[in-house]
Amino acid sequence: MPTKTIAGKTVEVDAEGFLVNPDDWNEDIAKELAKEEGINELTEMHWKVIHFMRQDYKERGQIPTIRRIKNAGGVPVQDLYKLFPDGPAKKAAKIAGLSKPQGCV
Amino acid sequence: MKKLVILGAGTAGTIMANKLAPVLDKSEWEITIVDQHETHYYQPGFLFIPFGIYTREDVIRPKRDYIPRHVNVEISPIEMIEAQNNRVKLSNGKVLNYDILIIATGSDIHPEETEGLLDGGWRQNIFDFYSIDGATSLANFLKYWEGGKLVMNVVEMPIKCPVAPLEFVFLADWWFTEQGIRDKVEIEYVTPLPGAFTKPIASKYLGGFLEKKNIKLTPEFNTGKVDSGRNKLISYDGREVDYDLLVIVPTIMGSDAIARSGLGDDLNFVPVDPYTLQSKQYENIFVIGDATDAPTSKAGSVAHFESEILFENILRYIDGRPLLPEFDGHANCFIESGFGKGLLIDFNYTVEPLPGKFPLPGIGPYSLLEETRMNHWGKMMFRWMYWNLLLKGAELPIEAQMNLAGKRR
Ligand SMILES: Cc1cc2nc3c(=O)[nH]c(=O)nc-3n(C[C@H](O)[C@H](O)[C@H](O)COP(=O)(O)OP(=O)(O)OC[C@H]3O[C@@H](n4cnc5c(N)ncnc54)[C@H](O)[C@@H]3O)c2cc1C
Numbered sequence: 394m395p396t397k398t399i400a401g402k403t404v405e406v407d408a409e410g411f412l413v414n415p416d417d418w419n420e421d422i423a424k425e426l427a428k429e430e431g432i433n434e435l436t437e438m439h440w441k442v443i444h445f446m447r448q449d450y451k452e453r454g455q456i457p458t459i460r461r462i463k464n465a466g467g468v469p470v471q472d473l474y475k476l477f478p479d480g481p482a483k484k485a486a487k488i489a490g491l492s493k494p495q496g497c498v
Numbered sequence: 499m500k501k502l503v504i505l506g507a508g509t510a511g512t513i514m515a516n517k518l519a520p521v522l523d524k525s526e527w528e529i530t531i532v533d534q535h536e537t538h539y540y541q542p543g544f545l546f547i548p549f550g551i552y553t554r555e556d557v558i559r560p561k562r563d564y565i566p567r568h569v570n571v572e573i574s575p576i577e578m579i580e581a582q583n584n585r586v587k588l589s590n591g592k593v594l595n596y597d598i599l600i601i602a603t604g605s606d607i608h609p610e611e612t613e614g615l616l617d618g619g620w621r622q623n624i625f626d627f628y629s630i631d632g633a634t635s636l637a638n639f640l641k642y643w644e645g646g647k648l649v650m651n652v653v654e655m656p657i658k659c660p661v662a663p664l665e666f667v668f669l670a671d672w673w674f675t676e677q678g679i680r681d682k683v684e685i686e687y688v689t690p691l692p693g694a695f696t697k698p699i700a701s702k703y704l705g706g707f708l709e710k711k712n713i714k715l716t717p718e719f720n721t722g723k724v725d726s727g728r729n730k731l732i733s734y735d736g737r738e739v740d741y742d743l744l745v746i747v748p749t750i751m752g753s754d755a756i757a758r759s760g761l762g763d764d765l766n767f768v769p770v771d772p773y774t775l776q777s778k779q780y781e782n783i784f785v786i787g788d789a790t791d792a793p794t795s796k797a798g799s800v801a802h803f804e805s806e807i808l809f810e811n812i813l814r815y816i817d818g819r820p821l822l823p824e825f826d827g828h829a830n831c832f833i834e835s836g837f838g839k840g841l842l843i844d845f846n847y848t849v850e851p852l853p854g855k856f857p858l859p860g861i862g863p864y865s866l867l868e869e870t871r872m873n874h875w876g877k878m879m880f881r882w883m884y885w886n887l888l889l890k891g892a893e894l895p896i897e898a899q900m901n902l903a904g905k906r907r
Contacts, residue, residue: 460764471722474734480718495793 400425411486411493415450418490426488432477435488439476442468446489456486456494499528502812503586503596505576505755507533507561509541509889510787510801511602516891517809519566522816530570530594532586536561539630540884542798545662545834547633548640548745549673554630556881564889576603579759581780598782598812601761601768603753605658605788605796607632611749612653612721619726624744627666628658636745645674645682646742651731652689653721656765657750658788658796660696661843663687664704665834666745671711672836686714688731688739693717697850700843703867707835750796752789767791772847773823775808782815784808794827794847802888803828806898809891828900832877840873842866846900852907857896859904866905 394405394413400421405413410429412418423443427435435443445466449457459482462468468476477484482494502518504511515531522529543557565571574590579599586594607628609615615624625639626632650667657663667687674680687694687708693701694708694715708715722734724744731739752766761768761779768785769778772792777783786808787801794800807825814821827847834840842864843851853867863872887894 458764464764470734474720474722478735 407492409487409493412490413492415447415490415492418447422490423488426490430477430484430488432484432488436476438468438472439488442466442473442476442485443489446485446491450489450491456491458482458494500526500597501595502527502529502598502600503594504529504531504600504602505579505586506602506604506753506787506789507531507565507571508538508602508604508787509798509884510604510789510805511600512538512561512564512889513801513805513891514600514602514786514808515565515569516889517805518812519569521813524568528570529568530572531565532572532574532576532588532594533561534573534575536573538564538889540881541628542659542884543881544627544630544633545665545669547630548625548627548636548666549669550637550641554634557630559885564885576753576755577758578755579761581759581761581783584782596782598784598815599780600808600812601756601777601783601785601789602787602801603755603789605750605752605767607748608751609746609748611751613723614726615724615746615748617724617726619724619729619744622726623729623742624724624726624746626746626748628662628747628750639743640673643743645679647684647686647740648743648745649686649688649731649739649741650745651719651721651739652691652747653749654690655696656796657747659831660795661831661833663689663745663747664694664708667713668707668711668836669834671713675837684714685712686716686739686741688716688719688721690720691717697845700845700851700867704833704841707869711836756789763791771821771823772827773825774811774821775804775825776811776815776821784812784815792825792827795829795831797829797831798884798888799830800828802894803830803898805891824899826899828898830896832873832880834874834877835869838874839869839871840875840877841869842873842876844900844905849900849902849905852905854905856904857901859901 396403397406404417446457473481486494538559538561540557543552546552574588577587577589579586621635625636650663652663674683694704695701720734723732756762756766770785770790786804788796811821830844832842845851855862856864856866
């Protein structure tokens with residue numbers, strides 16, 4: 394696995410830049426990853442989504458889907474698209490330090 | 499008496515009843531199967547109804563004709579599974595206790611999940627073909643349609659039979675040509691996927707087909723709402739697609755009974771070990787067919803391959819042996835491509851659809867990822883196979899696990 398230094402910390406990442414170990418994550422890393430994704434400032438709503446995703450992942454071992462974030466996290470889908478334009482499921486997972494959500498079959 | 503209860507007498511539940519009934523000792527085991535309907539629908543046939551190739555009569559049979567005689571049949575909606583107490587409550591008041599439970603409650607369309615989809619246009623100029631009523635009302639509409647813009651939209655993944663909406667536009671292209679109005683019809687395929695299909699090689703190949711048939715592909719479109727007053731599909735990120743006729747695959751979800759029982763994920767699919775098909779929550783609950791959250795296609799062929807492994811695992815569970823982690827996600831789908839031709843894809847959890855020959859390496863008679871007449875006949879033969887072999891739990895000339903021989907990378 395390649396490594397990368399993000400916000401001063403050297404971490405393992407996959408080919409698309411998703412963190413390999415969710416435990417390497419911290420809020421500074423999130424801010425850097427967000428910039429790479431074109432989100433210059435993480436607002437309170439962004440953080441709400443990010444923290445929900447990390448918590449849910451910790452509890453259930455699965456990266457939450459958009460529907461899960463809507464149902465259990467209480468964030469409407471429209472808002473998710475505004476917060477994380479062009480593919481919120483993938484973008485939010487990346488910024489939250491989780492791996493790439495599984496594609497569909 | 500020990501009790502085995504099967505919930506759902508569709509493709510997967512019926513196969514399991516037919517496999518287990520002859521081998522479980524009748525003096526030891528009582529088998530009961532539950533379904534809300536008396537009628538079995540051959541769902542793959544729904545695709546052909548809008549074009550008048552099949553009618554309602556062609557796709558229905560009485561469920562009971564396919565259930566072994568000494569299996570109890572309960573016709574009632576399922577109210578709730580009380581997994582803690584090993585029992586199922588039915589809406590007709592009955593309570594079924596079980597030692598082993600097989601959940602085979604399938605999946606269904608949920609148009610109410612999309613804002614505006616059930617407003618004015620529903621079944622007027624908006625149709626699905628994933629339900630018998632949708633397919634037959636679309637047939638009536640198409641009979642008199644004089645042309646315009648047809649949009650085929652998949653609201654979100656996963657859907658059952660992920661190739662069916664592609665087949666729909668291929669058949670539509672053929673059918674409008676036959677009717678002599680192809681030049682008056684514009685066809686657009688609007689999907690949340692990055693391309694025509696879920697897996698890259700097949701996606702590229704099928705995308706080429708869309709182009710060849712003059713069908714416009716609009717990828718990465720996540721439908722947020724339908725504005726049926728203005729005949730527009732609107733994505734979550736604000737893009738709009740106009741239509742005159744909208745054919746849609748609404749959100750597909752598992753049974754409400756699963757949600758009521760607290761056994762499902764956010765789409766009411768039951769989390770399973772994808773290799774053994776045992777529930778992740780309860781060791782005496784097994785799940786098969788569309789009802790699982792296993793990351794493979796939701797298809798009748800998958801239910802068939804799963805049944806071979808689940809059958810072994812249920813017997814092993816009864817005998818107290820460890821389960822075999824042998825289900826590999828094998829899926830096998832004929833893709834009708836119009837003008838009497840078809841394609842075939844064969845894949846599993848790890849190997850995407852590849853070109854080659856099937857089922858006999860180098861020989862066929864079917865060709866993978868290639869358009870042939872033989873593949874079309876395979877698709878049409880599937881209905882006969884379904885009623886006469888597949889539902890009865892018979893062996894098919896295809897191994898449950900995918901075979902790489904005969905495939906090219
Ligand atoms: C248009 C279309 C085309 C398709 N084409 C193909 C194809 O070409 N090839 C292929 O392999 N597959 C195809 N499929 C998919 C295939 O039909 C399904 O994957 C398959 O039927 C799944 O079997 P199942 O037993 O899991 O679910 P089902 O066969 O749907 O059975 C589920 C059963 O559970 C019952 N049930 C659900 N909830 C309750 C409840 N609360 N109470 C009581 N009963 C309940 C239902 O009444 C139903 O009888 C197609 C599907 C569609 C819609």
